[in-house]
Amino acid sequence: xxxxxxxxxxxxxxxxxxxxxxxxxxxxxxxxxxxxxxxxxxxxxxxxxxxxxxxxxxxxxxxxxxxxxxxxxxxxxxxxxxxxxxxxxxxxxxxxxxxxxxxxxxxxxxxxxxxxxxxxxxxxxxxxxxxxxxxxxxxxxxxxxxxxxxxxxxxxxxxxx
Numbered sequence: 001x002x003x004x005x006x007x008x009x010x011x012x013x014x015x016x017x018x019x020x021x022x023x024x025x026x027x028x029x030x031x032x033x034x035x036x037x038x039x040x041x042x043x044x045x046x047x048x049x050x051x052x053x054x055x056x057x058x059x060x061x062x063x064x065x066x067x068x069x070x071x072x073x074x075x076x077x078x079x080x081x082x083x084x085x086x087x088x089x090x091x092x093x094x095x096x097x098x099x100x101x102x103x104x105x106x107x108x109x110x111x112x113x114x115x116x117x118x119x120x121x122x123x124x125x126x127x128x129x130x131x132x133x134x135x136x137x138x139x140x141x142x143x144x145x146x147x148x149x150x151x152x153x154x155x156x157x158x159x160x161x
């Protein structure tokens with residue numbers, strides 16, 4: 001197994017639906033050095049409802065291009081840009097405000113929106129398409145490995161969230 005060049009921090013934030021309280025707290029607690037050392041924030045939100053998509057309008061262009069290139073290389077369906085500003089916000093916003101490049105990978109679709117799936121009785125694991133969930137997992141796992149190679153060399157105290 002190859003050693004990674006970057007440090008990855010995996011976090012499950014609380015209270016996204018109440019205004020991204022957990023991610024807001026975390027991002028605000030980051031020192032200037034922490035912010036400077038953080039090269040990317042990869043956000044995963046609402047996975048398993050369909051094929052992987054990216055919230056392109058709220059994601060760093062370079063991170064989106066890297067993900068699309070990787071999806072193509074893995075012979076996955078073309079990565080779709082599905083912008084969901086009408087639905088609300090997501091935890092990556094707190095990092096964007098700190099000028100940390102971020103990307104939000106999700107599987108929310110217009111069909112799910114039409115069915116009023118989020119935050120309703122329909123919002124349960126029986127709605128998850130396991131094949132889509134697995135393919136998204138596969139893409140994200142490969143993406144984290146690729147980011148380790150694509151991003152610039154980490155600073156001595158570098159983090160990649």
